[in-house]
Amino acid sequence: MTGDPLALLVRFAEALRTAGLTVSVDRVVAAAEALGHWGIAADAQPYWPLRVALCRDRSDVPVFDMVYRDWFGTPPDDFGRTGSALVPAQSHRTDGRPGADAPSPQRADVPAPQRADVPSPRAAGGGAGNASRLASRDFDDLTEDELREVATWVDLLRPMPTRRTMHRRSARTGPTDPARTMRLMLRTGGELVRLRHRRPAVRTRRLLLLVDVSASMSPYSDMLLRFAAAALAASPRTTEIFAVGTDHTRLTRSMRGLRPRDALPAAGRVQTGWSGGTTLGDALNGFLRRWGGTDVVRSAIVVFGSDGLEHAEMAPLIRQVQRLAALAKVLIWASPDCHTDGERSKDRLIAQAQQSATRVVGCHDYLALRNLAKVVTNA
Structure with missing residues (x-):
C-alpha cells in the first residue's frame, strides 16, 4: 500500500460521491473494518470488501466499477484476480493523491479484455468524472454509444414496492x-x-407502468421501457406495462420472462403507434374503461411516464388523470421536463393535470431514473 490506507479510502469515497453515489460515514467505517479482515496478501484486491461496504444496492455497482477501475485497475469480478491491494493503478492524477507519478498499467497495443454484454467504460472516457457526467446528462444529449452504456445501468435498477x-x-x-x-x-x-x-x-405491491411512446417522448420512452422491463424482471407476477399514445397497448406478455435488454426489442415488435401522435386523454380513457375495474389499476402503484403534451384538448387528459389517481394507491408522474422532485410543467394545463399525481419526478437522465426507482420502492 502506498501512503496512509485510511486517507486513501476517504478519498476513494469522495470520488464515489462525485460520481453520484451516496456514501455515508458509517459505510466508510464499515469498509475500513472489512479491509482490516481482508488480509495482506500481495495479490489481494480490495474490490469485494469495498463494494459490499460502499454499495447500497445493485444500481450502485456500474458507477462503483467505473470509479474502481480509475483508482485500482480492473475489478476481479470481471476478469479474475489482478492488481494489488489498495494501490492505485492510474497515472493521470494531478491532485496529490497516491499514484500521481506511477505509469499506467494499460498498454496501448493490448486492448483491455471486455465482457460481451457490457460496453467498456473506457470507450466513453472511463473514470469517475465520466460516470458522473453520463449519469447526469439528459438522454436526448447522449450519443448512441453513451446511450448503450447508460442502458446497462438502467437494466440493473430493480424497483419493487x-x-x-x-x-x-x-x-x-x-x-x-x-x-x-x-x-x-x-x-x-x-x-x-x-x-x-x-x-x-x-x-x-402491484406496480403499473404507463409509458408514453409518442413522438415528443422518443428520447425518453426507450429508457422508461427499460426501467419497466427491469421492474418486470424483479417482480413478474405483480408488474404490468402498457404503452400509451393514441391508444393503449399491453406489453407485459411480450416482455415477461426476458432480460431487460431483450425485453425492449420484444416490445418493439408490438404494434403500439411508436413515435406517433398524442391523444393521451382518449388513450387513458380507453385504458380505464378496459382495466380500471381490475387489480391492474386498483390499489396499485402507478407510474405514468409522459411529458403531458397533447394534440387534442387538455380537459380530457386532466379528467382521466384524476380518475387514474382516484383508483391507484399512489400515482407517480415521471416527466422529462421536471428536473427536481415536485417540479411541475411550465405549461399551465399540464401542471393542472399533474396536480392529481401523488408525486411528480423526473425521468430525463440516469440519476432521475434511480430516484424514480427509490420513490417506487418506498411508495
Whole structure:
C-alpha cells in the first residue's frame, strides 16, 4: 500500500460521491473494518470488501466499477484476480493523491479484455468524472454509444414496492411469538429453553407502468421501457406495462420472462403507434374503461411516464388523470421536463393535470431514473 490506507479510502469515497453515489460515514467505517479482515496478501484486491461496504444496492455497482477501475485497475469480478491491494493503478492524477507519478498499467497495443454484454467504460472516457457526467446528462444529449452504456445501468435498477400484511413470520429477533414459544416449552417439559420471535410478513405491491411512446417522448420512452422491463424482471407476477399514445397497448406478455435488454426489442415488435401522435386523454380513457375495474389499476402503484403534451384538448387528459389517481394507491408522474422532485410543467394545463399525481419526478437522465426507482420502492 502506498501512503496512509485510511486517507486513501476517504478519498476513494469522495470520488464515489462525485460520481453520484451516496456514501455515508458509517459505510466508510464499515469498509475500513472489512479491509482490516481482508488480509495482506500481495495479490489481494480490495474490490469485494469495498463494494459490499460502499454499495447500497445493485444500481450502485456500474458507477462503483467505473470509479474502481480509475483508482485500482480492473475489478476481479470481471476478469479474475489482478492488481494489488489498495494501490492505485492510474497515472493521470494531478491532485496529490497516491499514484500521481506511477505509469499506467494499460498498454496501448493490448486492448483491455471486455465482457460481451457490457460496453467498456473506457470507450466513453472511463473514470469517475465520466460516470458522473453520463449519469447526469439528459438522454436526448447522449450519443448512441453513451446511450448503450447508460442502458446497462438502467437494466440493473430493480424497483419493487412492498407492503406489510397482518400475517406474521418467524424471525431470529423482534417481538416474542407467544404461541410458538409455548409449543416449544411443551416439547421440553415446561422448560423455557428459547424464546421464539416473529415479524410482519411482507408482500409485493402491484406496480403499473404507463409509458408514453409518442413522438415528443422518443428520447425518453426507450429508457422508461427499460426501467419497466427491469421492474418486470424483479417482480413478474405483480408488474404490468402498457404503452400509451393514441391508444393503449399491453406489453407485459411480450416482455415477461426476458432480460431487460431483450425485453425492449420484444416490445418493439408490438404494434403500439411508436413515435406517433398524442391523444393521451382518449388513450387513458380507453385504458380505464378496459382495466380500471381490475387489480391492474386498483390499489396499485402507478407510474405514468409522459411529458403531458397533447394534440387534442387538455380537459380530457386532466379528467382521466384524476380518475387514474382516484383508483391507484399512489400515482407517480415521471416527466422529462421536471428536473427536481415536485417540479411541475411550465405549461399551465399540464401542471393542472399533474396536480392529481401523488408525486411528480423526473425521468430525463440516469440519476432521475434511480430516484424514480427509490420513490417506487418506498411508495
